[in-house]
Every structure is written in structure tokens, then in C-alpha cells.
Amino acid sequence: MVRTSLPGNPLAPAAARRFVRAAFADWTELALPVAPALSDRLADDSVVVLSELVTNAVVHAGTSVDLLCRMEPVAPDGTPAGLVIEVTDHHPARAVRNDRALRSPETPEYGRGLTLVASLAESWGITYRSGTKTVWARLIVDGAAPAVPDTPVQTGADAATRALQRGLRAADILSPVPRRAPEDRDWINRGALTFLAEASDLLAGQLDEDMVAALVGQLLVPRLADWCAIWLYDEEGRGLPGISDHDPRGADPLHVPRLARVWHTHENRTEDLRRILEKEPPQLPEAVRTAAVPVPWPFEGAPDSAGASLAYRLSAGGRTLGILLIGRAGLQRFPDEVTGLVEDFSRRVALAVSAARRYTRQATISRILQRGLLPTSIAEIPGMTSALVYEPKEQGGPGGDFYDVFPVGDGRWCFALGDVQGKGPEAAVVIGLARPWLRLLAREGYPVEQVLDRLNRLLLDDATEAADAAARALAAMGGQGVPPEGSTARFLSLLYGELTPTENGVCCTLASAGHPLPLLMRPGGEVVAAAAPQVLLGVVDDPDYTSETFELHTGDTLLCVTDGVTERRRGALQFDDGDGLARTLAGCAGLTAPLLADRIRRLVHAFADSPPDDDLALLVLQAQ
Structure with missing residues (x-):
């Protein structure tokens, strides 16, 4: 059995995936009795299940979570051995949403996470205790499918290719009239889920929103679409200033998002596509959250003048961050498999953009602090x-x-x-006190030992209160690595x-x-x-x-x-x-x-x- 806790921020699903991979590695290295049953397929399924449960709790409920993974032996009644995954949050009043038909414009978008969990788990459910709510899933261990051999692990787009090679056959998925045997459909669906989990890791590793947008194009084109585009709003939910005051749709021009990235299978057509899309981003109804919205095919009079295109709203934390648009020539409509897969993918894109913006804000604050300290x-x-x-x-x-x-x-x-015996904002507070006081005491003529005596008294008094206030402020913003009570950041x-x-x-x-x-x-x-x-x-x-x-x-x-x-x-x-x-x-x-x-x-x-x-x-x- 292994446990951990994660803070409530967009990076939590990626941390959860690392946690379950590390647990499997530790069990194998220690040669525990469960080790022979830990197949690659069970690991992949566990990663997807835990990632979706954490996403539901952290991203949509906005709370920190406790994670638990444990193995159950074969029961006396013959029930196969199982792997139990539990995700416990501390907002039991918040319901777990899964039914798309029950959503309203005011209902947060919970995605299809629990549908994916149900498809992979032998059973799952919700347990309420005093002050907590636990969503759990049990995966069967016996009879796991043979492991799919890994190719050498790469980074960036190569890792994305590796993920797709492990199960996602784009040509089959894009078939207008899919005809697959049940076992083939199951294999493709599992490959799609693996793609989603590994694409999440790739996206979460990007600390710049424009790099996220660039990676989106590499992941989607040409595997799932002939072309794609992504628009991003600024931090206030607006587009770039300076856009023409005349907007034929009557919208506020400052609310037009910027076209961050355009990607086409044929590179020589990318700029033409950009010129077309720059004229007007897709218009999505307010009632639609992240579900796919069919939009008019943008090409007229071109060789690929017929095709299907879909737009997705990129939302995270109740805020609209941008729009994703994909298109495929020669189709009247996208197959449901692709529509749902890209919808789940778009949710991960939104989380990655949100995380990159949080990092950018923190880095900006850090640079300002650095210049002043x-x-x-x-x-x-x-x-x-x-x-x-x-x-x-x-x-x-x-x-x-x-x-x-x-x-x-x-x-x-x-x-x-x-x-300073600490890092980040707490350390900055102490440095901001110590360095000016050093200069002041030195210029007042105090000898070296007396300067240290007086600075010591300052740290015992003012720095403790200031550093604790900084820690509380960081915790309120969902900061990671917040020191426990009794922080040593005042020690210098x-x-x-x-x-x-x-x-x-x-x-x-x-x-x-x-x-x-x-x-x-x-x-x-x-x-x-x-x-x-x-x-x-x-x-x-x-x-x-x-x-x-x-x-x-x-x-x-x-x-x-x-x-x-x-x-x-x-x-x-x-x-x-x-x-x-x-x-x-x-x-x-x-x-x-x-x-x-x-x-x-x-x-x-x-x-x-x-x-x-x-x-x-x-x-x-x-x-x-």
C-alpha cells in the first residue's frame, strides 16, 4: 500500500501519474508478492484511472486530494486479485458529475473521466465519510493482456509518436463508418486512453502557453486531423488590444482571442489557412462548455473545398482560455470516436495552458522580487x-x-x-528585511558583532511574522511546497x-x-x-x-x-x-x-x- 497527497492545482493529474508509475516500480524492485502481476497493461490502465479521478477531484472540485494504491489478494470465494485506487478529497458536498445529459450552462464541465474509469475498472464507487469523499476504482489483476513492447523513450513530439504507436490507429478511428470487432474496438479505445495519459504528461511539461499551442498541432496533425488552429484569450479572458474597433458581429473587439498557432499537413498551405482563420475565430454558444461544435468549413474554391471541422472551447477552472479548431477534408462529419477523443484532449490542453500561465505569473513575480532583493x-x-x-x-x-x-x-x-533556510516568497521576505537592515546598521557605525546581534533580534521578531504571512498567502493561492507549521525560513x-x-x-x-x-x-x-x-x-x-x-x-x-x-x-x-x-x-x-x-x-x-x-x-x- 502506498499513499501521497497532492495540492489542488492543474499539475496534480501529472503528479498522480508519476505516483502510480513510481509505486509499480517500487513494488517490482522490492520483489513483493504482487510483482509478477504488474503488467504494462495494468500500469497503463492504472495511470489513466488515477489521472481521471484526480482530474475530477482537483480540477473540477478545486480541492487537494489524498491518493492510495493497494493490492488485494485472491478472495476465498475465488474473486480475482485486484488493484484498488482511491482518491479522497475534502469537499464531500460536491457531487461527482458524469452524465452529460444532466448538464446545464451553469454546470461545470466534468468531461468523460468517469466513463473512462468505468470502462477500465472492474468496479468503482463513492464512499462518504465525515468531512471527506473518496472515489475508488478496482482493476482486475489476473489475466492481463500481454505487454506492448516500448520503443526507446524520446521527448517532445517523438514521445507523442511513441504514445500513438502503442495503440492509437488514426486511420481506423477516422473511418467514416467504423466496422470493428468488439476486441478490436477495445484495443483501439485502450490505445486512445494511453495516448490521452501520455499526451497529458507532454502538455504538462510545457511552461509556456505558446509552446503548449505548438505541441497541440504536432499531436493532432496529421494523426487526427488535416489541420488545426488554436486561439488563446489573455489573462482577463480577452484577446489582444489594438484589434479594429469595427466588429461585424457586434462583439467587444477586446474579447477577440489571438490566433496562437495554425498547423496544416501540407506546410505550404499553413499561411493561407492562417490568413483565412485570422478574419474571424469560431463563434461558440455560451451554453457549450467543452463539447464539440460543428462549424462551417473555411475553404471555398480550394481542392479540399469539402470537409468537416469542429471547434472546442478550452476551459479550466470555470474560465474560458481559448478555442481549438480541427478539420478533415473528405468527411461529412467526424466519427464519434474522434469527437470524444479530441474533447478529452482539449480539456488537457486547457489545463496545460492554465498551468503555464500560473508558472508565467510566478516567474514574473520572481523576477521582480529578484531585482528588488x-x-x-x-x-x-x-x-x-x-x-x-x-x-x-x-x-x-x-x-x-x-x-x-x-x-x-x-x-x-x-x-x-x-x-536563508527556506525558498521562494518566505526567503524573499527575510532577505527583504535583512539586507536593508545590514546597510542601515553598518552606516550607523555599529561594529560587526553588534550588527549580527541586532539583526538576530530583528529576525526573532519581525521576520517570523512576515515569513509566516508569506506562507499563508502562498497556500491561499494553491502554491506547492508550502512549508509546514514552525517554518525555519526566519533562520539565516x-x-x-x-x-x-x-x-x-x-x-x-x-x-x-x-x-x-x-x-x-x-x-x-x-x-x-x-x-x-x-x-x-x-x-x-x-x-x-x-x-x-x-x-x-x-x-x-x-x-x-x-x-x-x-x-x-x-x-x-x-x-x-x-x-x-x-x-x-x-x-x-x-x-x-x-x-x-x-x-x-x-x-x-x-x-x-x-x-x-x-x-x-x-x-x-x-x-x-
């Missing part, structure tokens, strides 16, 4: 050269690391390298120092609060720690910080890093194991500050094959 440049210090490397784990997003080098007057300069490791140029070099006074210790390298390559370890900021009331003072002479180098450098992992090994950072620094003797910083950055990246899993920052200060 970090200095645009570091100050030049007389008698010293400096170099900085700063690489947040989330590119463009606010990391937990920060830096600063700034003048404070009276011939003094200060520097800081910090690491900090290396802070003051530099004063003198006749003999530069006088340096610094202190390290829970931070990787700074390393001092003499011109001959000797490396020593330049500070003593002390407690993190924001942990205890009266830590009584102390500082170290020493002289930097010509050729001396001070290296300051965050734990993204020292704790870079390769299996069980860390970069700084066995004084690895000190040995690396000694090997850089004779290099200038910029060359030294770049060499250490490259060695940290090369330490492991995988990308760094933490923010990375290092500051090099070198006396001239």
Missing part, C-alpha cells in the same frame, strides 16, 4: 579586486542566497553573503565583514553566523579558516556574537561561499568532505579573482553529473 552591482573597494558568482537553483526566481558589497563612509566598506546563515584600506593593505573584520567558514589563502597557497563558527541568526535570543580581525596583504585572497558550494553532492560525498574546498582553493593559487571564482564554479558543477540542487553563491576578495 539583490544589488545591481557590487561596490569597488580601493586596494582590492572582487568577483562574484550567483546562481539561484530556480533560474530567474528568488533564491535563498543573497550577497552585498557596499560603502558605509569614513573609508569603510562592508560585505555580506547569506543563506550569514557571513558579514567590514574592510578598511590601510597603508599596509586592507584591515578585515568579519564574523560567521552558522555559515560555511571563509577561507584565507596566502600568496604561497597556504589556506586557513578566517573565522570561528557561531550560531545561526534567528535561533536564540542572546548568542553573544564575536568577530575576527586580520590584515589582507598584496596577493591574499578571501573566499566566501554558501552551502550550495560546500554541500554539493555526488552520492554520499559532499564537495567539502576532507577539506575539499580548501584543497580546491589552494590549487587556484596565482589566479586573479575573476579566474579563481570561475574555476571554483566550474569544479562545483563538474563534481556531480546532475545539476546543482541548491542555490550557489561565492564571493572572492583579493588584495592588490
